[in-house]
Amino acid sequence: PRQGTEAEEMYDSLKEDRKTIQENIKERSKKLSKTHLDICKELQKPWLGKEITVLIDKQGWPGTFLGRTPEYKLAAVQTKDTESGRKDNKKDLRGKFVKAKVIRTSAHYLICREL
Numbered sequence: 001p002r003q004g005t006e007a008e009e010m011y012d013s014l015k016e017d018r019k020t021i022q023e024n025i026k027e028r029s030k031k032l033s034k035t036h037l038d039i040c041k042e043l044q045k046p047w048l049g050k051e052i053t054v055l056i057d058k059q060g061w062p063g064t065f066l067g068r069t070p071e072y073k074l075a076a077v078q079t080k081d082t083e084s085g086r087k088d089n090k091k092d093l094r095g096k097f098v099k100a101k102v103i104r105t106s107a108h109y110l111i112c113r114e115l
Helices: 006-047
Strands: 051-059 064-068 074-078 097-105 110-114
Touching: 006 097, 051 074, 051 110, 074 097
Parallel strands: 074 110
Antiparallel strands: 051 064, 051 097, 064 074, 097 110
16 A cells, blocks of 8 residues: 555555454364364373274384274274383384273274283
8 A cells, every 4th residue: 555545554554453363263263172182182091991903004113013903993902012021123014903901092993901
């Protein structure tokens, strides 16, 4: 807009409105993300303590494997060797079905111990 015109005043006003709108969007996004995580955590709670079957598809952090349940839930399975303190386990469970017990839950994972 040209200097000294009504359009210039409107433009400055719009800049302020944009800032406010962006701040509102960020705040709403944070609230929505928190609500999403809270809901996910609640939906995972009923799995705690259950014995499940997991199809392992990849290696996780040392001593763990990642896979999915028949209900397509993500699961991180700690191997039996991990319980005994061995982190150098050579076992490869990829492509295998493993029986496991859910010992903890997170928003997106069932944390399990191999049975």
